Amino acid sequence: MTTGTGTGSDPNGWSRARGLxxxxxxxxxxAFLLKRLTKSTTRWDHTRIVxxxxxxxxxxxxxxSRDPDNYFNLxxxxxxxAEMVDGSKILYFEQAFWRTPQKPFRxxxxxxxxxxxEMKCDVELSxxxxxxxxxxxxxxxxxxxxxxxxxxxxxxxxxxxxxxxLKGCERGKRCLYxxxxxxxxxxxxxxxxxxxxxxxxxxxxGKIHSWDRGYDDDGNxxxxxxxxxxxxxxxxxxxxxxxxSLDISPPVSMERRIEGSFVLQE
Numbered sequence: 001m002t003t004g005t006g007t008g009s010d011p012n013g014w015s016r017a018r019g020l021x022x023x024x025x026x027x028x029x030x031a032f033l034l035k036r037l038t039k040s041t042t043r044w045d046h047t048r049i050v051x052x053x054x055x056x057x058x059x060x061x062x063x064x065s066r067d068p069d070n071y072f073n074l075x076x077x078x079x080x081x082a083e084m085v086d087g088s089k090i091l092y093f094e095q096a097f098w099r100t101p102q103k104p105f106r107x108x109x110x111x112x113x114x115x116x117x118e119m120k121c122d123v124e125l126s127x128x129x130x131x132x133x134x135x136x137x138x139x140x141x142x143x144x145x146x147x148x149x150x151x152x153x154x155x156x157x158x159x160x161x162x163x164x165x166l167k168g169c170e171r172g173k174r175c176l177y178x179x180x181x182x183x184x185x186x187x188x189x190x191x192x193x194x195x196x197x198x199x200x201x202x203x204x205x206g207k208i209h210s211w212d213r214g215y216d217d218d219g220n221x222x223x224x225x226x227x228x229x230x231x232x233x234x235x236x237x238x239x240x241x242x243x244x245s246l247d248i249s250p251p252v253s254m255e256r257r258i259e260g261s262f263v264l265q266e
């Protein structure tokens with residue numbers, strides 16, 4: 001009678017080996033997943049997220065319908081325009097009243113780049129004047145082959161207007177990023193102002209809260225809404241017609257007063 005030693009299989013040994021293999025697989029997979037979950041967001045990741053969040057067509061329709069005495073239904077349109085050698089992103093930005101999108105009252109270039117390592121912020125968002133703003137009206141609405149070329153865009157960046165330092169919001173807050181201009185703001189002479197300030201919050205789902213104000217030498221606010229920021233959000237495709245049918249635009253005299261600045265508080 002044979003004993004089965006030497007050539008027989010060991011079921012218990014195979015089970016132990018299989019169990020060890022599965023445990024190793026789980027440990028390796030878990031370590032890989034943990035690495036992915038804990039991977040820190042780089043400075044350029046923050047820049048990309050902010051640039052993408054600002055881009056697109058957004059309206060202040062809902063806010064204007066809630067408080068038509070203080071807020072207008074504005075269209076905010078932003079899109080990529082160029083990229084600098086160092087990777088900084090250039091966006092074209094314009095605002096118009098909802099019923100006259102072809103006549104923007106405010107046009108800017110935004111430069112989006114990481115904050116320097118010694119600063120306590122993640123993204124630096126600077127606004128610049130445009131050399132000949134008329135050439136850029138409805139830039140984002142045009143086919144790409146009918147827009148100024150990236151090198152032309154870079155050449156048309158002129159006066160630095162403001163810079164906002166954005167930082168990632170703390171866990172539990174509604175926003176993704178928030179920030180403001182440095183204390184003291186930036187020089188501004190529109191409507192009797194001597195300086196201006198800006199606050200910006202980037203929320204989820206592409207929502208933007210933006211609040212620009214101008215002050216005189218005595219600290220009196222001379223332009224900009226006083227009750228709080230403008231609230232812009234992307235209009236669902238199903239409600240675009242409603243956006244353009246909501247009759248809450250200002251009279252023509254106010255449209256003239258608003259030109260070259262943000263919305264005034266009456």
